[in-house]
Amino acid sequence: MKKTIYLANPYGFSEQQKRELLPLFVGALESLGLEVWEPFERNNQGSVLAPGWAYRIGQADIRDVADADATFAILNGIPPDEGVMVELGAAIALGKPTFLFRDDHRRVTECEEYPLNLMIFTGLPQDGWEDWYYTSFDEITSPDKALYRWAKQG
DSSP: OOOEEEEEOSGGGSHHHHHHTHHHHHHHHHTTTOEEEOHHHHHOOSOTTSTTHHHHHHHHHHHHHHHSSEEEEEOOTTTTOHHHHHHHHHHHHTTOOEEEEOOOOOOOOSSSSOSSOGGGGTTSOSTTGGGGEESSGGGGGOTTSHHHHHHHOO
16 A cells, blocks of 8 residues: 655645646655645635635645645745645644655744754654755655655555
């Protein structure tokens, strides 16, 4: 049975990013043998004009975070997308493995150790957290990083 990974991302809000960026991330994660749960594809069907649409989508997304084996969160932007932050916080609170991606070089932090708010790193190990943090697309499938090792372990 394939491990599942929730792809927390803001790219589904933009047609261009949805068309050009999301497939790259999904493909990279799938190349590691993972089943990718991408929320815009899984949970955003139906009309946003229907009553209760926002509640339904939010509940489906948080349920997927809880049911997935891990979360891969795209944290670009200043600040990173609020919905991604909620999904990441839920994954951390549930004790799920979390993998962080940010190829945005701007720092958003109050400390020198981490490039983002320290709370974002609470789901990572204290030592070696850099193995769980991805700063380029090519790192996603690198055998030297934590996601590869997690995906391949039995």
